[in-house]
Amino acid sequence: MENMRLRFAxxxxxxxxxxxxxxxxxxxxxxRKNGGTFILRIEDTDxxxxxxxxxxxxxxxxxxxGITPDEGPGIGGDYGPYRQSERKAIYLKYTxxxxxxxxxxxxxxxxxxxxNAREKDPTFKYDAMVRTxxxxxxxxxxxxxxxxLENGVPHVVRLKVxxxxxxxxEDLVRGEVAFDSxxxxxxxxxxxxxxxxxxxxxxxxxxxMEITHVVRGExxxxxTAHHVLLYRSLGWEQEMPAFAHLPLILKPAPESYLDKTxxxxxxxxMAAEFARKHPEHAGYKAEAFAMQILQDKKNIxxxxxxxxxxxxxxxxFKAFLKxxxxxxxxxxxxxxxxxxxxxxxxxxxxxxxxxxxxxxYGFLPEAVLNFLALLGWNPGDEQEMFSxxxxxxxxxxxxxxxxxxxxxxxxxxxFNQQYIINAEDARLANLVRPQLEANGHxxxxxxxxxxxxxxxxxxxxxxxFWENGYYFFERPRGxxxxxxxxxxxxxxxxxxxxxxxxxxxxxxxxTDAIKATAERFMEKHGLKFGDVLPMLxxxxxxxxxxxxxxxxxxxxxxxxxxxxxxxxxxxxxxIVQS
RNA sequence: GGCCCGUUCGUCUAGGGGUUAGGACGCCAGGUUUUCAUCCUGGUAGCACGGGUUCGAAUCCCGUACGGGCUACCA
Numbered sequence: 001m002e003n004m005r006l007r008f009a010x011x012x013x014x015x016x017x018x019x020x021x022x023x024x025x026x027x028x029x030x031x032r033k034n035g036g037t038f039i040l041r042i043e044d045t046d047x048x049x050x051x052x053x054x055x056x057x058x059x060x061x062x063x064x065x066g067i068t069p070d071e072g073p074g075i076g077g078d079y080g081p082y083r084q085s086e087r088k089a090i091y092l093k094y095t096x097x098x099x100x101x102x103x104x105x106x107x108x109x110x111x112x113x114x115x116n117a118r119e120k121d122p123t124f125k126y127d128a129m130v131r132t133x134x135x136x137x138x139x140x141x142x143x144x145x146x147x148x149l150e151n152g153v154p155h156v157v158r159l160k161v162x163x164x165x166x167x168x169x170e171d172l173v174r175g176e177v178a179f180d181s182x183x184x185x186x187x188x189x190x191x192x193x194x195x196x197x198x199x200x201x202x203x204x205x206x207x208x209m210e211i212t213h214v215v216r217g218e219x220x221x222x223x224t225a226h227h228v229l230l231y232r233s234l235g236w237e238q239e240m241p242a243f244a245h246l247p248l249i250l251k252p253a254p255e256s257y258l259d260k261t262x263x264x265x266x267x268x269x270m271a272a273e274f275a276r277k278h279p280e281h282a283g284y285k286a287e288a289f290a291m292q293i294l295q296d297k298k299n300i301x302x303x304x305x306x307x308x309x310x311x312x313x314x315x316x317f318k319a320f321l322k323x324x325x326x327x328x329x330x331x332x333x334x335x336x337x338x339x340x341x342x343x344x345x346x347x348x349x350x351x352x353x354x355x356x357x358x359x360x361y362g363f364l365p366e367a368v369l370n371f372l373a374l375l376g377w378n379p380g381d382e383q384e385m386f387s388x389x390x391x392x393x394x395x396x397x398x399x400x401x402x403x404x405x406x407x408x409x410x411x412x413x414x415f416n417q418q419y420i421i422n423a424e425d426a427r428l429a430n431l432v433r434p435q436l437e438a439n440g441h442x443x444x445x446x447x448x449x450x451x452x453x454x455x456x457x458x459x460x461x462x463x464x465f466w467e468n469g470y471y472f473f474e475r476p477r478g479x480x481x482x483x484x485x486x487x488x489x490x491x492x493x494x495x496x497x498x499x500x501x502x503x504x505x506x507x508x509x510x511t512d513a514i515k516a517t518a519e520r521f522m523e524k525h526g527l528k529f530g531d532v533l534p535m536l537x538x539x540x541x542x543x544x545x546x547x548x549x550x551x552x553x554x555x556x557x558x559x560x561x562x563x564x565x566x567x568x569x570x571x572x573x574x575i576v577q578s
Numbered sequence: 579g580g581c582c583c584g585u586u587c588g589u590c591u592a593g594g595g596g597u598u599a600g601g602a603c604g605c606c607a608g609g610u611u612u613u614c615a616u617c618c619u620g621g622u623a624g625c626a627c628g629g630g631u632u633c634g635a636a637u638c639c640c641g642u643a644c645g646g647g648c649u650a651c652c653a
Contacts, residue, residue: 010653043653046651118650177582217647219647219648247584375590378590382600384601402584406589408590410589414603458616532612533612543613
């Protein structure tokens, strides 16, 4: 298709959720794949939910991931402005057009009146049936309406949804979707404060910005019928964009994070949260029941069926547990489960509203991208590793899945490990340097590059470099005693003193030379690799885990490596003596 | 409750009338490695259920169950 134009249209209400990032990614991929345009549009029509810094966050997050818009606020483009708050006059114009053409009407019902109506009848819907008995320009006389408008009576504008029509549209992911217009309510188009609702602003902007494809989350599927009606009423049915509704990202499967130790903890947390959120059920001891359900993991879904005969407390707790365990991935899940669900860290007004991001957790952007791309889409072959460029080439909306996918942090970590292993040493060195500095260390570029080269196969996230390899920068904090008790004797200690002298005398402290020295030593005293190398390792690192010991010693340098041998072997003596 | 969408190993998924139901993560075992990790080999585990259509159904149809979304002057 020529001139394909797609947009990512987030609302600046806080940190951009990982699901939003995926929506942005899919829009970007589709646009790039077809040589089209990718637009960033800020949907800031809700003044009450506007959050300072959220727009900046969105821009930064997309930038970190390399999902760069062609048009947008701060970028420019021929279809601006790209913030909806700056387009008020435009929405007003089209709202008037809808009123004039009889597709929309003024409604003067107050929020309280509507609330009351809903309280009386929970199924209340502002539709063709009820609009004739509400206070609006359909039920009122022309004079009454004019007077109300002139007197500044607060009002909204609603879409006049036709009765008894079938609204059909083609979804790129789901195929044909049908709604009976009698089921649809008269959605508010223009709010009391003069701002448009999502529905109005979205449709108007998509048309004016000549958007050809709307790719968005499944939560919009239900209101798409309204949008189709809006396009029709505005006379834009021919230019209506194609729709693709993405499946949701769901919470991780409880089976993946619950084990013997976390289950009681989780049960207590769930019970506490339930008590906090539902004071009406205070006194109900939920812990025991939560344990019972969580322990029998395989049966969670079946068990969670809420039966009417259950006592109210139990039924309410079951329903609560179900949504806490399954359902859409939420902001709080990150903290609760100990991994990020946001691209970047976000510092909100409170602790409650602050979250760690993938970047700060130690993920590489390409790993996040790769993981996210495959959550709800697949190329149809068995390729798993994709660069952004490769994704552009392989992407096709037809291959987007219909059902929601559970977030799986283990898979994300695996991708990250793969990308770390394949990353350039110089790049990793720069990413790791801040951690050293935070711990009061400095290192040369050459040393750092050597360090990451030795450690990168052992790092899943960036902080692992420091946490598992701190001993490259400071002396071991202690020595794992088990191997020392097993292999070290005072008799051997005397032999090892000889090895220290040999190492100290070495003119060329290269890996090969160190190795040759160690081998000569072993041969002379009838020792095996297993007798000597663990001792060298422990003296250098304090732990049995780590990279190749001779290479490690070369990187540390002769002076430091030999010093560590001396200090270490002395310590070993004390350990076996005590 | 109503409307809409969905359901293949624990998870992400391929497969869309005849397949030993394939791959990846995880887990387990073995190999390589002085250790850990990487890497390699193998294993574990799945078509929600009930009807139908058909010679034959994971695949098509209907129903049920389950899951999700929407049901605001929020997006």
